Amino acid sequence: MTSHEPNSPAPDATAQMAFWRGDFGREYALRNEITPERLQTHTRAWARMLNVLTGSMPSTILEVGANVGINLHALRQITSAPLYAVEPNSLCRQRLAADGIVAAERVLDGTARAIALPDASVDLVFTCGVMIHIHPDHLPASCQEMYRVSRRYILCAEYFSDKPETIPYRNQQDLLFKRDFGALWMEQFPQLRLLDYGFFWKQVTDLDNLTWWLFEKG
Numbered sequence: 001m002t003s004h005e006p007n008s009p010a011p012d013a014t015a016q017m018a019f020w021r022g023d024f025g026r027e028y029a030l031r032n033e034i035t036p037e038r039l040q041t042h043t044r045a046w047a048r049m050l051n052v053l054t055g056s057m058p059s060t061i062l063e064v065g066a067n068v069g070i071n072l073h074a075l076r077q078i079t080s081a082p083l084y085a086v087e088p089n090s091l092c093r094q095r096l097a098a099d100g101i102v103a104a105e106r107v108l109d110g111t112a113r114a115i116a117l118p119d120a121s122v123d124l125v126f127t128c129g130v131m132i133h134i135h136p137d138h139l140p141a142s143c144q145e146m147y148r149v150s151r152r153y154i155l156c157a158e159y160f161s162d163k164p165e166t167i168p169y170r171n172q173q174d175l176l177f178k179r180d181f182g183a184l185w186m187e188q189f190p191q192l193r194l195l196d197y198g199f200f201w202k203q204v205t206d207l208d209n210l211t212w213w214l215f216e217k218g
């Protein structure tokens, strides 16, 4: 069993969240240090994903499920926009605040379903490898919450599967769910405009076979 952290709010008390808030989440963070090589790979990926926004770059950016902040560090290489992080794991939040890439008051305890920010308060809201860890029953509420907070853009970079499927992950049976996340966003919010999409192939990018979609709110 993993341990829950004392005194942390539990707005999202799912089995998946218990894992990420506890030892499982801590161990993930310790395995995924930010190295110069990873930073370079992610910076290249972000330049590609935001390429279409040249001239209308987001003025504020929120990562939901930021972990230790590899994406936020990479974004800092290409934009001076204020950055926000929502992260359920307290060790990760401490790391994010200590690093200074995200101002401490913009490092928030929360989940995709519970974001302590006002409506339309951040230009770009994104996930990377996070929607895959949300139980399918909770995806609609999670998308709704991220949509609420976004002023303009939504991006998700996740593992793709044509049909929804559950994949064993680190010996756990209910922690990784693949699907067509782009279609999920478009079905729930038909007014979203697809700006760009793509695939980072592990063989040549060192990223984890991520499919990404960039949307603009209508």
Ligand SMILES: C[S@@+](CC[C@H](N)C(=O)[O-])C[C@H]1O[C@@H](n2cnc3c(N)ncnc32)[C@H](O)[C@@H]1O
Pocket: 016, 017, 020, 021, 025, 064, 065, 066, 067, 068, 070, 071, 086, 087, 088, 089, 092, 110, 111, 112, 113, 127, 128, 129, 130, 133, 134
């Ligand atoms: C696989 S890691 C990905 C981290 C980071 N986005 C990256 O690309 O390196 C998943 C992260 O999302 C967090 N997480 C898991 N479920 C979440 C949820 N429902 N809402 C927000 N964050 C979540 C975990 O604590 C963990 O830090």
